[in-house]
Amino acid sequence: MFQNRAEGLALALPAALFAALVFLVPVVLLLSEGFRNADQWTLSAYVDFFSQPLNRTVFLRTLKLSALVTLVAAVIGYAAAYAIVSLPPGAKGRMVGLVVLPLMISPVARTYAWIVILGRTGIINQALQAIGLTDEPIRILFSETAIFIGLLQLFLPLMIISLISALENLPRDVVPAARVLGAGWLSVFWKIILPLTKEGLVIGGTLVFTGSMTAYITPAILGGSKVLMLETLLYQQVTVSNNFVAASVIAFILIVMSFAANILLKRIASARRSGK
Amino acid sequence: MKKTLLTTASVLMLASGVAQAEDKTLTISVYAFAQDEFKTIVYEPFEKKCGCKLVVETGNSVERLAKMEEHKASPVVDMAVVSMADALAASRKGLIDKVDTAKLSSFNKLYDIAKDPNGDGMSVGYTFYATSIVYRTDKMKIDSWGDLLKDDIVSHVAFPNVTTNQGPPALYMLGQALGTDAPDLKTPIEALGAKKDKVVTFYVKSSQLVQLMQQEEIWAAPVGRFSWAPFTKLGLPLAWATPKEGQTGGMNVMVVTKNSKNRDLALEFMDFWLSTEVQTKLAEKLIDSPANAEVKVSDEVANNITFGADTAKSLKLIPSDVALDYRDKWLSEWNSKVGQ
Numbered sequence A: 001m002f003q004n005r006a007e008g009l010a011l012a013l014p015a016a017l018f019a020a021l022v023f024l025v026p027v028v029l030l031l032s033e034g035f036r037n038a039d040q041w042t043l044s045a046y047v048d049f050f051s052q053p054l055n056r057t058v059f060l061r062t063l064k065l066s067a068l069v070t071l072v073a074a075v076i077g078y079a080a081a082y083a084i085v086s087l088p089p090g091a092k093g094r095m096v097g098l099v100v101l102p103l104m105i106s107p108v109a110r111t112y113a114w115i116v117i118l119g120r121t122g123i124i125n126q127a128l129q130a131i132g133l134t135d136e137p138i139r140i141l142f143s144e145t146a147i148f149i150g151l152l153q154l155f156l157p158l159m160i161i162s163l164i165s166a167l168e169n170l171p172r173d174v175v176p177a178a179r180v181l182g183a184g185w186l187s188v189f190w191k192i193i194l195p196l197t198k199e200g201l202v203i204g205g206t207l208v209f210t211g212s213m214t215a216y217i218t219p220a221i222l223g224g225s226k227v228l229m230l231e232t233l234l235y236q237q238v239t240v241s242n243n244f245v246a247a248s249v250i251a252f253i254l255i256v257m258s259f260a261a262n263i264l265l266k267r268i269a270s271a272r273r274s275g276k
Numbered sequence B: 001m002k003k004t005l006l007t008t009a010s011v012l013m014l015a016s017g018v019a020q021a022e023d024k025t026l027t028i029s030v031y032a033f034a035q036d037e038f039k040t041i042v043y044e045p046f047e048k049k050c051g052c053k054l055v056v057e058t059g060n061s062v063e064r065l066a067k068m069e070e071h072k073a074s075p076v077v078d079m080a081v082v083s084m085a086d087a088l089a090a091s092r093k094g095l096i097d098k099v100d101t102a103k104l105s106s107f108n109k110l111y112d113i114a115k116d117p118n119g120d121g122m123s124v125g126y127t128f129y130a131t132s133i134v135y136r137t138d139k140m141k142i143d144s145w146g147d148l149l150k151d152d153i154v155s156h157v158a159f160p161n162v163t164t165n166q167g168p169p170a171l172y173m174l175g176q177a178l179g180t181d182a183p184d185l186k187t188p189i190e191a192l193g194a195k196k197d198k199v200v201t202f203y204v205k206s207s208q209l210v211q212l213m214q215q216e217e218i219w220a221a222p223v224g225r226f227s228w229a230p231f232t233k234l235g236l237p238l239a240w241a242t243p244k245e246g247q248t249g250g251m252n253v254m255v256v257t258k259n260s261k262n263r264d265l266a267l268e269f270m271d272f273w274l275s276t277e278v279q280t281k282l283a284e285k286l287i288d289s290p291a292n293a294e295v296k297v298s299d300e301v302a303n304n305i306t307f308g309a310d311t312a313k314s315l316k317l318i319p320s321d322v323a324l325d326y327r328d329k330w331l332s333e334w335n336s337k338v339g340q
Helices: A005-033 A044-051 A053-085 A089-104 A107-118 A123-130 A144-168 A174-180 A185-196 A198-214 A217-222 A230-239 A244-275 B002-020 B035-050 B061-070 B084-092 B145-149 B167-177 B186-194 B207-214 B225-232 B263-274 B276-284 B299-304 B309-314 B320-337
Strands: B025-030 B053-058 B079-083 B124-136 B158-160 B201-203 B220-224 B238-240 B248-257
Touching: A005 A244, A044 A053, A044 A244, A053 A089, A053 A144, A053 A185, A053 A198, A053 A230, A053 A244, A053 B320, A089 A144, A107 A123, A107 A144, A107 A217, A144 A198, A144 A217, A174 A185, A185 A198, A198 A230, A198 A244, A217 A230, A230 A244, B025 B035, B025 B061, B025 B263, B035 B053, B035 B263, B035 B276, B061 B079, B061 B084, B079 B084, B079 B263, B084 B248, B084 B320, B124 B167, B124 B207, B124 B225, B124 B263, B145 B167, B145 B220, B158 B167, B158 B220, B167 B186, B167 B248, B167 B320, B186 B320, B201 B207, B207 B220, B207 B225, B220 B225, B225 B238, B225 B299, B248 B263, B263 B276
Parallel strands: B025 B053, B025 B079, B158 B201
Antiparallel strands: B079 B248, B124 B220, B124 B238, B124 B248
């Protein structure tokens, strides 16, 4: 496209410099803080971090909730995406619009709405009492359940959209063909749909997992300081304790976990392919 | 990293400051609270009076103290308002100077507890607040801080997190109800830890409590008196408890930065803020309870703030040295018993 390579590089240089200056340099500086102790490089900040029971609990809780949200989002996402791609074009467009709609509303507003819905006098508790499942309002707010619900609602659209685009690339006849040949729905999903849409699952899964792990507003509002996640712990370390080293350790853990999730999902996808 | 961020922030701040500078510029560091009202009642009238320019920096006290420490050699901020304990922390780090009270014409009008809160001459109190329990009178009766842990009450309580300003004082009073005066707060933290699953939440921002009270998510919470006014507008049967162990609270103070080039102007500003006129206006807007004993307000206003000599005298405040020396211990005790 360019007459010489230098011309292309010169055009890319301003954007590359900008990205390096405002993104890479600060990130490297922040992360290096966790590996430095006075004049030497050390892992002591990481050892300290994981030696505290609270930090281990928060780490495992973050991992567990993010994995659970990703799993449930995948299950619901496949069902919703399959239903949407089966619709005629007009209806499909409208449904995709509905899926995308929540993404246009601020996460703060969406999360505050959950406080009203999940509260003791909220509609969920009113419904549970009306149908006689419970005599007294049950506590949902400020629990892992509340964070799970909030995160799932927040990130489910990303999974559905990723799966819709993957399912649209699925050859139209393979599912009916498998059904005609006697395969059950579970078999069709496991042996045909899943292998052929794994790229969408990897993208959606990475987005949902990373988003759940790094979300701040939802865990802060729906979990409070009673149910800490890594992000809310990071905020506490900076604003309360002024502990930038611990904040750097948490930031590094979050980045590593995001990459690990992506690699793991890709592995799972490729393992199924090589196993066939 | 902290250094880099702070340097960048200060360069930006300096750049904007230089662009707007007039002959005399005073840089103050304050809480980011009610700044619109402060601008009308304090900042603009003072700028008119002194013919100078005020540069206002806001933020939480940890950030602001960190910034002051970073610029210790060549201070950017001339005066700051912080909590009593943070003033002592700044004093220990050599960030602030003795306040020349001879230059404060309003000094003698202050309540005694505000004149030299830390006893080191390094700060002057400008507002104080009581901390007690706001509760639903139709659901319970609170006569003691210990009532918060009763089985039928605890599951409707929001307790302040230990990291908030209200946390340690509330724990201290809970300790008194449990029969201990120990500054390590071990007993009340353990008692709260034993019932942590029942407590609705350990709040970090008191602004959240109004919504929780409105939704009937909570029926009781220890709060600072400055948070009381919004509760009265909910139309719910709410009362301010007067527990038998008494009320606790806190005080915010003014400090002058060491090596400030505008020390006299800073003192002039402090004097203006402490004046009867300004303190009255701030009280009438329910922003700050006055530390100036000459301030007179209507009963309605007095009921919504922490007001009067008797109240000032009766507050059981945690001494700043205790707050500072035990802060890390409280946090680790809290994290091991309550935080998980």
